[in-house]
Amino acid sequence: MLLEVNPRKSQPISLTPLIDVVFILLLFFMLSSTFSKTKQLELQTAAPSSTQSSATEHNQLLLLADHQVELNGKHYALQAEAFAQQLQRIVTNNESVTLAALASVKVQDTIQLIDKLRTAGITKLDLSPSVAP
């Protein structure tokens, strides 16, 4: 039996389907790719109080709700000038800070405060577990 071979004419790929596919790929990569990079924030964890050196002045900072903080028992608003001055004092005296947050405060707010302290120039920063209100 003779099979009829149908020799196809070699047709050049037409551009339109090609562009369709490329556009779909483009849309996929545009929508699915993220440009924000994952970084890390290194925290010193507060050592038990017995081993803390008493040589340097120590500050207790407590993050309260609604952008309020308590530094060594005194209330401040995070944006307040008085708090900025306190931070400046800590930086110039190279004092250490132990930060704790109220249990209800969001992780994002704690991270934001740590950012703020780091930006202010505080290097000796410890994070201790949260405090029950």
Place this chain on the structure above:
Amino acid sequence: MNIVTTQQHNASRNNLDDSMIPAINIVFLLLIFFMLAGHIEAQDAQLQIPASSSETELNSAELEIHIAASGGYTINGQASQQSLADYMNGLVLTPDTVVICRIHRDLPSSALDPVLQAVQQFGIKTLSIATEQH
């Protein structure tokens, strides 16, 4: 006459193709840009890490703790039914273990406590929190 019209048709089609080529070049360039510059990451609504201005590159960790918005957690990819505090107490870690915590940004700070306490207990000095750069 007929021949002339087909020729015209062919010519216009060729012109169309010719004018498409620069457009396709641009689309290809965009495609390559997005493929190389972006990276595809699982966007998990349950685990949105906090934003920070930290510039430190993410290291690889021996212990990676994920804490999702529900409070559920995985440690090195494995979930457990125990409470996080119980699980952490059952671990034995050396003081030089690298620990990275991915925690959902809207969780209360107390969600991080079991990790902090365990890290302190094992004498690990630093804990890394995965953050997203703005």
